[in-house]
Amino acid sequence: MGISGTKSASTPMEMNLRLTTVEYNTLLQSTNDPLLDDIHSYQQLVGKLIYLTITRLDICFVVQVLSQFMQCPKRSHWESAMRMLRYLKKTPGQGVLLKRSNINNLTVFCDVDWASCLNTRRSVTGYVVQLGDSLISWKSKKHHLVNEELLLNIKA
Known part of the structure; x- marks a missing residue:
């Protein structure tokens, strides 16, 4: 893509950047x-x-x-x-790494960003699942429906 001589970035996206349609x-x-x-x-x-x-x-x-x-x-x-x-x-060496160790626990983290999409006012939910210290599953999804109660609060 012609970026071999360009400066690298420390994050994949600028903080608080809102892309719009x-x-x-x-x-x-x-x-x-x-x-x-x-x-x-x-x-x-x-x-x-x-x-x-x-x-x-x-x-x-x-x-x-x-x-x-x-x-x-x-x-x-x-x-x-x-x-x-x-x-x-x-960050060429980053990726999924499954560690070889005793598995003591299953850990799940989840979060939601209510009405974060400027274009549709839909919420985005995400989660990650770890088995021991190894990441085994993750997902990020935009909700299909708009939270009408939340929209009423925003307009008020």
Whole structure:
């Protein structure tokens, strides 16, 4: 992707970055984030990143965010994908590691980010499962329904 000479990134996404759709920018009458000319390159890159999430838990959330804009990506989406590549450049040895040790416990962590998607106001839930010290499962999912009670509180 031509990033071999670029500076690496320490995180896969900028903190508090909110990527939005073209429709959202149209409603706000914002024109400072143009559409990409080459949508195919963005789609190919995100497709490769989706495949990489099989072994790289640390990029799952960011790839899920980037994949929401496959049909109509903007320059900010491309820049975020490039940051992801710079992060991967810095952390080539990370991935799933199953440690050989006595298994004493099963640990599960979960979290939800209520109405975090600016475009749909849907919530995102995620979880990770560890067997001993080894990560064995994880998932991040956007809810299908909007929490109407939460929306009423936000509008109030």
